[in-house]
Amino acid sequence: MGPEPSPVEQGDARMKAVLFTRYGSPDVLGIQEVPKPAPGDKEVLIKVHATSVTSAECAMRRGEPRWGRIILGLRRPRKRMRTLGLEMAGEIESVGKDVRRFKKGDQVFGFAGFNVGACAEYKCMPEKGSLALKPANSTYEEAAAAVDGASTALFFLKDKANIQSGQRVLINGASGSIGTYAVQLAKYFGAEVTGVCSTGNMELVRSLGADKVIDYTKEDFTKNGETYDIIFDTVTKSSFSQCRGSLKKNGCYLPTTGLKNHFLMLWTSMAGGKRVMAGMSVDKNEALLFLKGLIEADGLKIIIDRRYPLEQAAEAHRYVESGHKRGNVVITVE
Template sequence: MRTIIYTKYGAPEVLKIKEVEKPKPRDNEVLIKIYATTVTATECTFRKGKPLFSRLFTGITKPKNTTLGEELAGEIVETGKDIKLFSIGDQIFGISGTNFGAYAEYICLPEDGVITLKPANISYKEAASSCDGILTALPFLRDKGNIKSGQKVLINGASGSVGAAAVQIAKYYEAEVTGVCGTSNLQMVKNLGADNVIDYTKEDFTKSGVTYDIIFDTVGKLTFSLCKNSLKQKGIFLEAAIGLAIIPTVLWNSISNKLYDGKKIKIAATGLRPAPEKIKDLILLKKLMESGRIKPVIDRVYPFEQIVEAHRYVDKGHKKGNVAIVMEGNNGD
């Protein structure tokens, strides 16, 4: 089968297509023929090995796992002898987890991995493209932000993968949502359900005097100190794009919270959550897509062979929602 490997950190050109042996499922594994995967901002970070902090997860001098790719959708084509939950022919979607490996024609995953049946009304490429954003936005807003109906929630970077998911999740929790994005994305963010939109190229919301219960910076463009005055008393600042530089602020805030009027900064590495928690959220995502509450957002679709071009595009930091990768002879539908 064909897979995409990288053996050193660097520009998109480090990604190479390679022929390898098709994997064989163990007794507790299913073999999935992948029809769609994606290129996420996090995978671009892991490909570059920058910031250096990211290498704590991927290997200090070179990548430990040479095949990237986390989100996937496809069909089960073989099952190990102990498999009870899935059958050959099942159409599934989910994430491969911290071992990655979805930039490939086939992958073996345990049946208790983060996979479930794909909604019938959603294509493979839409299903794959929805996982990372929602499985990040849900634990941030629900678990770290304790989001409640009627709260005022601001999502910065509302047009990105995590941001577009966060707008929809915040609306699911019946919050009043303000989406901050660039001029060309204002209508898209409104269509996702945002009650208000702010164009960050024209207006600085931190100077407007309006205060929020939650400010979720999905793209690492804000800081807690910049947003403090835009938080209500006991308001929460959430940051998805984490690096070493933010850790002292988080630690200082946790020990001196009273100094900040009870305002908190919270971070999370949602990909490191235990699989059972992620499976529950994946099943919720499936239900929300089936009922039309969550709309997948796809910006561009690239064939497998154009993975380098896809990474170049995502590296620019301006994708709208998600970038899907589809396999040869298949358009991800």
Template sequence: MKAIVWKKYGSPDYLELADIEKPVPKDDEVLIKVHAATVTPGDCEVRRFDMHVLFWIPLRIYFGIFKPRSPILGMELSGEIEAIGQKVKNFNVGDRIVCGTSLGFGAHAEYKCLKSNAMIALKPSNMTYEEAASLPTGGTNALHYLRKGKIQPGEKVLINGAAGCFGTYAIQLAKHFGAEVTCVDSTDKLQPLTTLGADHLIDYTKENFAESGKKYDVIFDVVGKSVRQGMKALTPKGRYILATPWVYQVIQGFWCSLMSKKKFIIELAKEDPKDLVYLKQLVEEGKLKTVIDKTFPLAEMAAAHHYVEKGDKVGQVIIKITDQ
């Protein structure tokens, strides 16, 4: 099978298209023919090993000290189940699915084996494979963080970094929960967000939301530049949710929380297939959609990584892997 192989930390140009052996499912696994996957900022961070100094050693041991231990990147995909192990009862051959591979990676290949109890759900019937591929990471993370915010109808929610993988889903989910939504991002990225339900737009190159005097019940911060400054924009009992918990920002957040009644929330999203099922229902009800910026063929993976790292994208960058 064809796959993009990752043999060396660093540049996207180290990614190579290769022929490798097609996997065979174990008794408790399904074999997925992959139709589409994504390239996320997380893929890029791991590829170049851009990790905080405090986590560098344990993560380097996990991913591979001298070279990557897992040779294929990609954390989410959509496709069709081609074969199942003898003990698999919850899926059938021919099921069209979406799934997350987490830090096991492996989505940037024509085939992937996963345990049948992994982060897998049936694909929304009204989505293409390309549209569905980003639900397992972008969609479920946005859902997780906004649930942590316990949004109530009528509350004011600000999303900082609203045009990215998490943000484009978070806008729609916050509106679904009944919020008034303000989106913060750069000039060229803002206008498309109105079609997702954004009520207000802030161009961070021209205005600092934390200094505007406006207050928000919930701030979902995907960027995490200055948590201390951002928490000034919360109401007295507001909730600040940080999706990028680096050490300095975490210290800022907890300190501000201790000095006030404002809540500071960090928690990595847990992988629960029920969240994928919930998102599937929203999609099929017409309440959630995927924003695709660009689609690349598998052979142009390096170009896709370069594009993601430029930081210009709105929504998702999709990899089309096999014909449907």
């Protein structure tokens, strides 16, 4: 059963949104009619055409990690967190009176971040939020799928690790949303790339440009004697202690999640040598402009595994949680 519908004032313009009022399995998600938002003076109203489902959103729906409930809501999701959706693509329907960066009719893609709410027919975004004109040669579904995974991969490889041409880079989880972009971006920056994935995804990872692919069901990359300048664990299935022996003298370990890794980052930065680089990208404007140019130059392939309509958001969450997705899972909004 989905959440109980909330009352909507008669006469208000309404829209459909996917809501949850308690933490739990995908069954807590349900479609509701809620008031359609109106943009403030410095906001734009986006008619959402596509959004996605990520592992991060599945964790938010479950209320995990527990310390994250400080933001999400301690016992149940806060009202403003009840509609998920981190990345989106759509058309600007209206703009606030002080908006200069965008105009009505602009096709955009962007990142809602802690503001969430893209899993709905409409979403308001600040004019200065993480938003850009979408790549001209991509569909709305492709543009939505390129926001978070690609910008996260870019942030870790370029901003955190300062990737250089000729370096040896290993991508763990190379067939996932972040991983498929990480392989391509590492090659773009001139690195020698090794991808780690399951047997069934090896050809996909090769097709993205990986120089070598390791099947994790048959080989443990931390025990094969190879060393790397960068180990990027996009799925956080390893640890710094496990990977330390596989890093070169001044090598860098990049985990995408884990509070422990932030403490390790501080410790290794003081100790010198092999180090952990953790963190998160909040403002994605610069990354979105870079990715837009790369996509328009056919320099980045977007992998979409499955598409679901808004009404099947729970099924999309269930599939993402199965751990078998390749690339991205998209929700199309009619």
